[in-house]
Amino acid sequence: MKFTHLLASMACATVFAGAVQAAPHKEAIEGDHRTPAYAARDQYRHPAETLEFFQVKPDMTVVEIWPGGGWYSEILAPMLKENGTFYAAHFPADTEVGYFKSSRKSFEKMLAEEQDVYGAVKLTEFAxxxxxxxxxxxxxxxxxxxxxxxxxxxxxxxxxxxKTFYKALKPGGVLGVVEHRAKPGTSRADMRNSGYVTQDYVIELAKNAGFVLEESSEVNANPKDTADHPKGVWTLPPSLRLGDEDKDKYLAIGESDRMTLRFRKPKA
Incomplete structure (x- = not known):
């Protein structure tokens, strides 16, 4: 009887530990600080499942590349604030690109105005x-x-x-990549113009830098996306570059089909 109780207690402790471990993802994703328009995109971007696949935990040191308006930063910053470290590698401060300038300025404003959420963020840059x-x-x-x-x-x-990502990582560290997925065999020029990149090419880039592909996931796949739209990936939401032209059609497709890849920097 005592052994049975011990097993039950161990099982409860395991379940509880799992719940505690998962809580930072859940709390950050469901927090009131999130922009409503961003939270509405969760159905396409699956942040909880994606971060779990990338094995991100609240006591880790994490770098987000080009966070833009902060869609993922709204989740990562509070998740990592207490026990981890969050580097937001934004557009260069001295950029001459108008969009980059305004995006970084808005991000800096967000960090300054919401110290309770973003006070521990380390703002760096990536060129x-x-x-x-x-x-x-x-x-x-x-x-x-x-x-x-x-x-x-x-x-x-x-x-x-x-190569920059490889340099920043510890041996054994994870590189997580989500990217719009082109059909196999798409030329580099078409990838550049459409915003869709072949999965094989992303894997090639990572391997050339020294990474090992550990696992791929279909958590952000969208079989409705044919990846051949008039304005490339920006035809689809949230950009909707065609405006009202065929808007319902593209809203019905949803956001792009995406690869989700986890690479590892070798320990040796």
Missing amino acids: PGGDSEIAPAGVADAVLTFRNVHNWMGGKNEQAAF
């Missing part, structure tokens, strides 16, 4: 192909990039980007 430091070398447990690889292809800096 693909440049010498910017996203975090001190070898300190990160995870580097995460969401829908960014296509942005680095115009200047042919995508390979350099992956």
